[in-house]
Amino acid sequence: MDPSALNSPELQNLLAQEKEKAMISEMISKLTSSCWDKCITGSPGSKFSSSEANCLTNCAQRYMDMSLVIMKRLHQ
Amino acid sequence: MDSFSSPSSGSSPKFSTDDIMTQLRTQLEQAYAEEFLETVRGKCFDKCITKPGSSLSGSESSCISRCIDRYIEATGIIGKALFNQR
Numbered sequence A: 001m002d003p004s005a006l007n008s009p010e011l012q013n014l015l016a017q018e019k020e021k022a023m024i025s026e027m028i029s030k031l032t033s034s035c036w037d038k039c040i041t042g043s044p045g046s047k048f049s050s051s052e053a054n055c056l057t058n059c060a061q062r063y064m065d066m067s068l069v070i071m072k073r074l075h076q
Numbered sequence B: 001m002d003s004f005s006s007p008s009s010g011s012s013p014k015f016s017t018d019d020i021m022t023q024l025r026t027q028l029e030q031a032y033a034e035e036f037l038e039t040v041r042g043k044c045f046d047k048c049i050t051k052p053g054s055s056l057s058g059s060e061s062s063c064i065s066r067c068i069d070r071y072i073e074a075t076g077i078i079g080k081a082l083f084n085q086r
Helices: A003-007 A009-039 A050-074 B017-048 B058-083
Strands: none
């Protein structure tokens, strides 16, 4: 393989995009796992109750809030 | 598409950026699928197989089926919540 192909700005750019997508996927995966544990306490039903669905949504959003708090705190 | 070196040089064909990216995306897809499978196995085993018997009961099987559907649904809810807020 021609080594100079690895240095192309085009490839570096595409790799950077894939890396960002991968990081987002990982975050969704980890968050779903945590929020499932927090919110789905009983046996899985044939659909989510509204409290279960709300809990999942809240869980993700509170995680983002927390993330902001942490970043602000660490930048003081 | 790819350019092939002349026979006299003996070096291997160049791979295009497209080839590299296609391979990368395929590998990533596979890795995500495996990770998802592993997670769902763990969650649904914990929820549905509370007292392991000598075979899977009907209620255990239906629980597992519901569990898979709910977990997929939960993944969607979390994804939307993260990127649709306010």
